[in-house]
Amino acid sequence: MTTYPLSAPQLRNTFWHLLCHRSELPQPGDFLKLDWLDQEVVIFNDDGELVVFDNLCPHRGTRFFTDNTGNGAIACPYHGWSYRAGSLHIPCREQYAADDLRNARLNTLQTDWCADFLFASICPAMPLDAQLGDTFNLLGALSFNIDGLADVNAYTFECDWRIALENALEPLHVPFIHPDSLGQLNLGDGVNDFTAWTSVWQAPLGNIAMEKKLKGIKRLFQLEGQYPGYQSIYLFPFTMLSSTFGYSYSLQHFFPAESANRTHFSSRLLPGVTKNAAASTALAEFFRSTAAMNRQVFHEDHQICQRIVHGAADNERFGILSVREEKIAHFRRCLKLAGTLQQP
Ligand code: FES
Ligand SMILES: [Fe+2]
Known part of the structure; x- marks a missing residue:
C-alpha cells in the first residue's frame, strides 16, 4: 500500500480526468493539447473517434502538435510517421527492423465517457462511475446542455497546483479578490x-437585478434541468466545472507542472445549447463578455495565489479553515484517501 501523500505524477496516473466535451472536437482532425507535469496530452478526432495520447512520435520523440487547439493530422514532420484511422503509417517501413516496429505505437491513454464528457486515465485505480459517485448523473445530464468551445485561456500559474485549486474551492475570498467581477453576483x-x-457547490445570486437580467435571456437557450444560480463542481484531483445558470460552463484544469511552484492552468468556455441560429447570433456578445469576465476572474485569482508563500500547501500552520472553506477540507481528505488506494 502506498503511503500518503501520493506524488503529483501518481495522482495524475491513478485518477480519471475530465478532458473535454464531445462537441469541442466536432470535425475529423480537430485537436486539443493540454500540459500536465512534464508531458502533453492530446485529444484528437480520428475520423469521428476521440483518441487521447501523449503527443510524442513513437519514432524518436518529436512532439506532434505545438498549438493548443486546431485542426490537422497526426503527422510527424521529422521522418513522416503518421497516425490515422487507428493505425500508424511509417514511410520506408522496410528500412526498420520488423522486431523494432512491433513496439511502435501511439502511446494512448484509457478513455471512458460520462454522457458527452470524455475522461482519460493512464492507469485508473477504479472505474469512472465509482470515482464520480452520485456526481456521475449530474455531470451526464448537464453535458447534454453544452455545445462547442467559445474560448481557450491557458497559462502558467506561478504557484503550487494545490494552492491554485484550494483558491478555486472556496468563495470566502470572492468579495476581497473579485469585487468588480465575480463579486458582483x-x-x-x-x-x-x-x-x-x-464536491458540488450551488449558491443563489444575491444580486437581484443581475438575476432578473439573466432570467431574461433564458428563452434564447435550449436547456434542461439547469441550476438557476451559480454552480461549481469539483472533480478530484485537478478539475473544476463552473457555471452561472448553465448558460455556459468554464472547464478548468489545475494540472501540476514539473516545478513544484507552478501550475498548468487552463480554462475553456463551453457555451450552452441555444434555441436556434438567430439566438446564437443574439448571444454572441453575451458569450464574448462571459469569456472576458472569466479571464479577469482567473487573472485576479492568479495574482493572489502568487502571493502565497512557497510551501504553504505542506505547512500545517496554514490549516485554519472556516465553514465556507469546507470544500478545501474535503480536498485535503481526498489527498489523504488517495494515499490509501491500492496502486494499479
Ligand atoms: S521522430 Fe517522428 S518520424 Fe522520426
Ligand atoms: Fe477566485
Whole structure:
C-alpha cells in the first residue's frame, strides 16, 4: 500500500480526468493539447473517434502538435510517421527492423465517457462511475446542455497546483479578490454536496437585478434541468466545472507542472445549447463578455495565489479553515484517501 501523500505524477496516473466535451472536437482532425507535469496530452478526432495520447512520435520523440487547439493530422514532420484511422503509417517501413516496429505505437491513454464528457486515465485505480459517485448523473445530464468551445485561456500559474485549486474551492475570498467581477453576483452561502472524490457547490445570486437580467435571456437557450444560480463542481484531483445558470460552463484544469511552484492552468468556455441560429447570433456578445469576465476572474485569482508563500500547501500552520472553506477540507481528505488506494 502506498503511503500518503501520493506524488503529483501518481495522482495524475491513478485518477480519471475530465478532458473535454464531445462537441469541442466536432470535425475529423480537430485537436486539443493540454500540459500536465512534464508531458502533453492530446485529444484528437480520428475520423469521428476521440483518441487521447501523449503527443510524442513513437519514432524518436518529436512532439506532434505545438498549438493548443486546431485542426490537422497526426503527422510527424521529422521522418513522416503518421497516425490515422487507428493505425500508424511509417514511410520506408522496410528500412526498420520488423522486431523494432512491433513496439511502435501511439502511446494512448484509457478513455471512458460520462454522457458527452470524455475522461482519460493512464492507469485508473477504479472505474469512472465509482470515482464520480452520485456526481456521475449530474455531470451526464448537464453535458447534454453544452455545445462547442467559445474560448481557450491557458497559462502558467506561478504557484503550487494545490494552492491554485484550494483558491478555486472556496468563495470566502470572492468579495476581497473579485469585487468588480465575480463579486458582483453577490453569491449567497449556498449548499455543498460531497461524494468521496467530488464536491458540488450551488449558491443563489444575491444580486437581484443581475438575476432578473439573466432570467431574461433564458428563452434564447435550449436547456434542461439547469441550476438557476451559480454552480461549481469539483472533480478530484485537478478539475473544476463552473457555471452561472448553465448558460455556459468554464472547464478548468489545475494540472501540476514539473516545478513544484507552478501550475498548468487552463480554462475553456463551453457555451450552452441555444434555441436556434438567430439566438446564437443574439448571444454572441453575451458569450464574448462571459469569456472576458472569466479571464479577469482567473487573472485576479492568479495574482493572489502568487502571493502565497512557497510551501504553504505542506505547512500545517496554514490549516485554519472556516465553514465556507469546507470544500478545501474535503480536498485535503481526498489527498489523504488517495494515499490509501491500492496502486494499479
Ligand atoms: S521522430 Fe517522428 S518520424 Fe522520426
Ligand atoms: Fe477566485
